[in-house]
Amino acid sequence: MNKELQPEHVRLTLKEVGAAYSSRIVIAQLSLSLESGDILVVSGANGSGKSTLLRLLCGLQRLHSGEILYEYNGVSYTPNQASHLIGWVSPDLALYRELTALENLRFFAQVRGLRVQDSQLSALLADVGLGGRDHDYVSSYSTGMQQRLRYAYALLHQPAVLLLDEPTVTLDERGSDTVARIIERQRARGIVVIATNDPRELAWGDYVLTLGAA
Amino acid sequence: MTPQAAPNELPLRSLLLAAWAVFMKDLRSELRSRYAINAILLFAVSTAVAVSLGVGFIGLRREGDWINIQSSLLWIALLFAALNGLARSFVQEEETRTGLALRLAAPSHAIYLGKLCFNLALLAILDLVTCLFFMMFIRLQIANPSLFIALLVMGSVALACTTTILAAIIAKASLKSALFAVLSFPLLVPLLVIAIQGTALAIEGATWSEGFSYLQSLIGFAVAMFVASLLLFRFVWES
Amino acid sequence: MRERLASVAKLFIGIWLGGVVVAMFLLVPQYEGLGNAGRIIIMHVPTAWVCVLAFTISAIYSALYLWKNKPEFDNRALAAAENGFLFTILATVTGMIFSQVVWGIFWNWDPRQTSIFVLLLIYAALFALRSAIEDLERRRRLSAVYSLFAFVTVPFLIFIAPRMAESTLHPNCAFIEGSECEGIELAVGKIGLLGDRKVQLLGLSQDGDVVTAEVKVSEPGLTSEAILHPTWSASEGHQIVSPEFPNLRYRLTIMSADMASQSAKLNIMAPGTGILDNRITLYTFLAGIFGFTALFIWMFRVRSKLLDIQEDLQQREGAFA
Numbered sequence: 001m002n003k004e005l006q007p008e009h010v011r012l013t014l015k016e017v018g019a020a021y022s023s024r025i026v027i028a029q030l031s032l033s034l035e036s037g038d039i040l041v042v043s044g045a046n047g048s049g050k051s052t053l054l055r056l057l058c059g060l061q062r063l064h065s066g067e068i069l070y071e072y073n074g075v076s077y078t079p080n081q082a083s084h085l086i087g088w089v090s091p092d093l094a095l096y097r098e099l100t101a102l103e104n105l106r107f108f109a110q111v112r113g114l115r116v117q118d119s120q121l122s123a124l125l126a127d128v129g130l131g132g133r134d135h136d137y138v139s140s141y142s143t144g145m146q147q148r149l150r151y152a153y154a155l156l157h158q159p160a161v162l163l164l165d166e167p168t169v170t171l172d173e174r175g176s177d178t179v180a181r182i183i184e185r186q187r188a189r190g191i192v193v194i195a196t197n198d199p200r201e202l203a204w205g206d207y208v209l210t211l212g213a214a
Numbered sequence: 215m216t217p218q219a220a221p222n223e224l225p226l227r228s229l230l231l232a233a234w235a236v237f238m239k240d241l242r243s244e245l246r247s248r249y250a251i252n253a254i255l256l257f258a259v260s261t262a263v264a265v266s267l268g269v270g271f272i273g274l275r276r277e278g279d280w281i282n283i284q285s286s287l288l289w290i291a292l293l294f295a296a297l298n299g300l301a302r303s304f305v306q307e308e309e310t311r312t313g314l315a316l317r318l319a320a321p322s323h324a325i326y327l328g329k330l331c332f333n334l335a336l337l338a339i340l341d342l343v344t345c346l347f348f349m350m351f352i353r354l355q356i357a358n359p360s361l362f363i364a365l366l367v368m369g370s371v372a373l374a375c376t377t378t379i380l381a382a383i384i385a386k387a388s389l390k391s392a393l394f395a396v397l398s399f400p401l402l403v404p405l406l407v408i409a410i411q412g413t414a415l416a417i418e419g420a421t422w423s424e425g426f427s428y429l430q431s432l433i434g435f436a437v438a439m440f441v442a443s444l445l446l447f448r449f450v451w452e453s
Numbered sequence: 454m455r456e457r458l459a460s461v462a463k464l465f466i467g468i469w470l471g472g473v474v475v476a477m478f479l480l481v482p483q484y485e486g487l488g489n490a491g492r493i494i495i496m497h498v499p500t501a502w503v504c505v506l507a508f509t510i511s512a513i514y515s516a517l518y519l520w521k522n523k524p525e526f527d528n529r530a531l532a533a534a535e536n537g538f539l540f541t542i543l544a545t546v547t548g549m550i551f552s553q554v555v556w557g558i559f560w561n562w563d564p565r566q567t568s569i570f571v572l573l574l575i576y577a578a579l580f581a582l583r584s585a586i587e588d589l590e591r592r593r594r595l596s597a598v599y600s601l602f603a604f605v606t607v608p609f610l611i612f613i614a615p616r617m618a619e620s621t622l623h624p625n626c627a628f629i630e631g632s633e634c635e636g637i638e639l640a641v642g643k644i645g646l647l648g649d650r651k652v653q654l655l656g657l658s659q660d661g662d663v664v665t666a667e668v669k670v671s672e673p674g675l676t677s678e679a680i681l682h683p684t685w686s687a688s689e690g691h692q693i694v695s696p697e698f699p700n701l702r703y704r705l706t707i708m709s710a711d712m713a714s715q716s717a718k719l720n721i722m723a724p725g726t727g728i729l730d731n732r733i734t735l736y737t738f739l740a741g742i743f744g745f746t747a748l749f750i751w752m753f754r755v756r757s758k759l760l761d762i763q764e765d766l767q768q769r770e771g772a773f774a
Contacts, residue, residue, distance in 0.1 A: 058318060062522075062590070080452070083318050094311040096239070098246045110235035111320035113228040153315060379602065383595050387585040396581050397599065400574035403567070404609035435609050442605045446598045449519050453594040 009036045010072045010085065010160040010190045012057070017066035019052050025064070026052050027211070036160075039183065039192045041205030048212030050195035051090065054163045057193060058088045072160055082161075084112065087154030089147075090165035097139035101125055101149055104138060105156060112157050128152045129178050143170040151182060160190035167194055167201060180204065229324050236320060236328025240303050241335065249306075254299035254340050261291035262347035273353035276418075284354055285414035289406055291344050292337075292370070299340070300333045300377045301394045304385035313385075317451065326447040330378045330440075337370040357419025364429055365416055369409035372436035376401055379443040382450045405435055466751055470744045476737040495737055497547040499745035500540050504572060507537025507749060512604035515597035524764055525757075527593040530600065531583075532756035536749055538576040545569055568610045575603045636708050636720030647721050652705070655680070657715055662688050664710045666717050670698060683707050683719075695722055 012034040019027040026049035034040055042050050055061040056068060059079030070082045077085065095104045105121045122134050128151045133141075138149065147170050154162065162183070168176045183204055186192045194201060202208060244250055265272070265287055272284060307313040316325060345366070348354040356362045377398050384393045412428030477495040514530035517523075548566070549559045560566060582599055586592035637645040639654040656667040664685040671678040677699065684693040685707035695706035698721075710717040 060314060060317070086318070088318060092311065093315055095315055096243065096312055097310060098243045099239070103242070107235055107239045108315070108319045111232040111316075111324060113232060376606075379598070383582070383599060386591060386595060387582060388587070389585050393581060393585055397578045400571045400578055401603055401606045403571045403574075404606060407567075431609070435606075438605055438609070439602075442602055446519075446602060449594050449598050453591045 008073065008160075010070065011035050012161060012191055013067075013069045013071070015067040015069075017056065017068060018064045019049065019056055019061065020064040027056075030066070032209070034191050034193070036190050037187055038207070039187060039194070039205045041202055041208045042193065042195045042211060043197050043202060043208060044211030050211060051092075051165050053211070054088070054090065054165050054193065054195050057161075057163055058086045059083065060088075070161065084157060085160045086163060087157070087159035087161070088163045088165075089150045089154045089167060090163075091169060092165075093150050093153070095138055095146070095149055095153060098137065100135050100137055101130060101141075101152070102134040104149070105152060108153060108156055114157060116156075124152050124155065125149075128155075128182075129175065144172060144175060147171055148175060148178070151179070155182070158189070162186045162190070162192045164192065164194045164196075166196055166198075168196075168198065176200075229321060230327070232320055232324035233327035233331065236316075236325055237331040237335075240328065240332040243306070244303075244332070244336075250299040250302035250336055251339065253302070254295040254336060255343055257295035257298050258291055258340060258344040259347060261287075261294070262344065262351045265291075266351035269352075271353040273348070273355050276355075281418045282410070282414045284348075284352070285410050285417055287352075288344065288348055288354070288413065289369075289410050291348070292340060292373075293402065293406065295340055295344065296337060296373055296377065297395050297398060298391075299336055300374070301381040301384055301390065303329050303332050304381040305390055308385040322448045322451045323444065325451060326378065326382075326443060329382075330374060330443075333374040333378050333381075334371065337374055341366055341370055354417070356417050358416045358421070358425070361420065361422055361425045361429075362413060362416035365409060365412045365425065365432065368429055368432040368436065369405065369413075372405050372409075372432050372439065373402065375436045375439035375443060376405065379447055379450060382447065386450070386453065405432070408432055408435070462747075463751065466744065466747045469740070470748060473737060473741045473744045476733075476740070481734045481737050493547050493551050495741045497544060497551055498738065499742040500544040500547060501569070502742060503540040503745050503749045504537060504544050504569065506746065507533050507540060507753075508572065508604065508607070510753070511537060511600055515600045518593060518597045519601070524593070525761060527597060528760035528764065529753075529757045530597060532753050532760060534576060534579060534600065535756060536752045538573075538580075539752075540745075540749060541569060541572055541576065545573065564611075568607075571610055575600075579603070636718050638716060638718045640714065640716040645719075647705075647719060652719060654717060654719070657710060657712065657717055659687065659712050662686055663693065664707065664712065664717075666707055666710065666719070668705060668719065670705065681705050685710050685717075687712075 014030055014032050017027060017030045018025065026047075030053075032040075042053055044050055052061060056063060057079060059082065068079050070077045070079070070085055072082075072085055079086075096107070099107065102118065102121055102125070105124065106116075106118070109116045109121070122131075125131060125134055128148045130145060130148050130152065133145070138146065141149065164179075164183075167179050167183075171179065183192050183194070194205060196202065272280060307316060345354070377394075380394065380397045380401070384390045384397060387393055408428055408431045412425055412432070415425050415428070473495065477492050481492055481495065511530045511533035514526045514533060518526035518530060548569070552561070552563075552566075553559045579596055579600055583592055583596050586595060637647055637652070639645050639652070641654050641657055644651060644653040651671045653669040654666060655669055658665050658667075664687055666683055666685070668681050668683065669678060670681055679699045681696045681698070683695050683705050685691070686693050687710070690709070692706045692708070695704040697704050704722040706720050706722045708718040708720050
């Protein structure tokens with residue numbers, strides 16, 4: 001596991017991670033290590049800390065104890081510094097309803113400091129199955145379309161690590177296929193962590209971590 | 215598309231570009247919903263009309279205390295309108311839950327600067343409209359317009375520097391709008407004292423050298439608030 | 454051993470403050486012009502000092518909390534704020550009583566009154582903020598940010614805004630030994646400000662050794678005006694008669710006069726100027742400052758301990774749930 005990392009390779013290490021949710025301990029003493037090409041599925045009952053773990057990984061929630069480190073191109077980052085490495089998809093993620101899909105993506109590309117053409121953004125939207133709906137307001141999108149847009153948001157900066165919380169919730173059959181394709185493609189680029197209880201999605205992972213079992 | 219550089223390596227230029235993007239995004243949202251602008255303009259108009267109905271053209275009264283009253287009324291109108299509109303951009307991020315997407319994508323300083331600029335733009339419109347209405351409805355006459363404008367602009371900058379971070383704080387609490395006024399007012403007292411007295415001097419026709427110390431104090435206040443906000447904003451935004 | 458020491462310290466603070474109160478009423482001599490009301494200074498100034506101390510301590514612990522992220526620091530900041538709030542109320546009330554006796558009104562927006570009023574508002578805002586946030590960690594971080602941010606505005610409140618208001622009348626010149634209000638140099642016919650009172654030197658006349666000034670004084674915001682005639686001895690170089698301002702215990706006095714240039718330096722003489730010249734008063738006053746500071750520190754420690762224990766209990770409950 002500790003071989004020298006190739007350039008563009010990413011490693012994610014958790015050391016004795018603990019998390020509390022309003023003074024209730026939900027995750028304790030979790031240690032693991034993932035490298036490029038790994039897909040991890042996190043499962044567990046409601047309230048077992050699946051979403052919390054993903055939020056810890058993208059720095060949205062603070063650690064109670066332990067350490068999370070990303071290593072990319074030989075540089076170490078804490079989750080808070082690693083936002084350029086991470087794409088996060090979650091039901092909690094909302095985009096601007098008063099803007100169009102394209103305006104949303106253009107905005108997020110600008111704040112991330114990316115130089116992108118509108119045509120590339122349109123291609124990204126088509127890739128997640130929103131082709132031709134670029135100029136529609138997000139408020140007019142159905143819940144399934146909003147979920148697709150979240151993928152466009154998360155993939156915008158070509159992250160090395162993709163964190164998916166309930167990846168296919170509200171998606172139809174074709175949407176699920178799109179997600180499966182995205183996950184397989186991400187394997188070549190880096191790491192995927194999926195939080196789910198869906199039996200079909202459990203099969204996507206190389207490893208399955210079940211939380212709350214103790 | 216090229217993979218993004220690490221945020222801590224972003225030079226100042228891209229920070230400012232990101233801030234500009236946040237500002238333009240807020241401006242676009244605002245132009246579509248017109249929530250904040252309607253709230254503050256309605257407030258400005260109501261105050262000017264209410265004062266006019268109550269006491270008539272007090273701008274024509276040029277002796278001693280009347281000038282202070284005009285200046286106080288002007289700043290009261292600005293303050294209350296501002297307290298109605300300036301929290302909007304942060305509260306909206308929380309209410310529509312877009313804060314998380316923004317937090318993951320943008321450096322926190324860029325968000326602060328963008329929102330600050332947006333609030334400054336709102337205040338610029340508010341200043342303009344309020345002064346016009348005061349001139350129309352209570353016949354406010356300003357003897358030293360350049361000093362008046364300088365004090366008004368600097369006062370507004372100081373107001374925005376103080377309230378923007380407070381808006382970020384109350385966006386994460388309950389009872390948002392009431393709390394905004396409660397948190398803001400005590401911190402705005404020094405600003406109001408300086409601005410009201412300085413503006414009264416400008417209305418009365420004091421020279422630049424007489425009004426300069428007021429301007430200096432406002433600049434000092436704005437700089438102190440701005441620096442403190444930059445240092446503290448991260449703790450608010452990431453909680 | 455530590456508990457022993459703590460209870461001894463507690464006893465000591467009690468006896469010390471008891472002594473201060475006894476001295477305040479029995480030992481401190483009455484001051485001319487203030488009567489028994491002057492005794493409240495022994496309470497007022499130390500409590501006001503504790504306000505400043507508490508606010509500073511609260512800000513320091515807030516900064517430490519943001520830096521180190523340890524809950525104890527937030528408990529300390531909260532304890533300092535809560536006790537500071539109590540002392541602020543105490544200082545306000547004692548000050549109002551003093552103000553009523555000396556100035557004839559409970560409240561007159563003197564700069565120091567303004568700052569203590571704003572301090573009360575800041576505390577109220579801080580407590581309102583804390584009660585409006587459900588999540589514990591978020592509550593701590595946001596209230597720490599607010600108290601630090603509020604702390605930054607204080608210098609403007611104390612130093613800048615009052616100077617703008619041009620009224621520096623508060624006991625500034627009265628209580629601190631050796632300090633003096635500067636006074637104002639006026640030529641005949643000129644108008645100037647002493648504190649927030651407008652004074653105009655109408656005339657200056659000399660009769661032998663005695664210089665008499667004719668001064669028109671007017672109250673800010675009031676229409677009442679009065680002509681006062683303070684006098685000054687040219688040979689000895691000090692004031693003879695210093696008349697009181699109308700309805701106030703302040704006196705108008707001549708510090709120096711120059712007949713050749715027809716100008717005089719006028720000043721306000723506050724009651725209580727030189728009150729600490731008396732040895733016993735000075736010592737009681739210092740003992741009061743020490744006693745109240747010790748009382749505050751004790752209360753602060755008890756409260757932080759209590760908050761720590763409360764926190765511990767909550768955490769244990771959480772672990773078992």
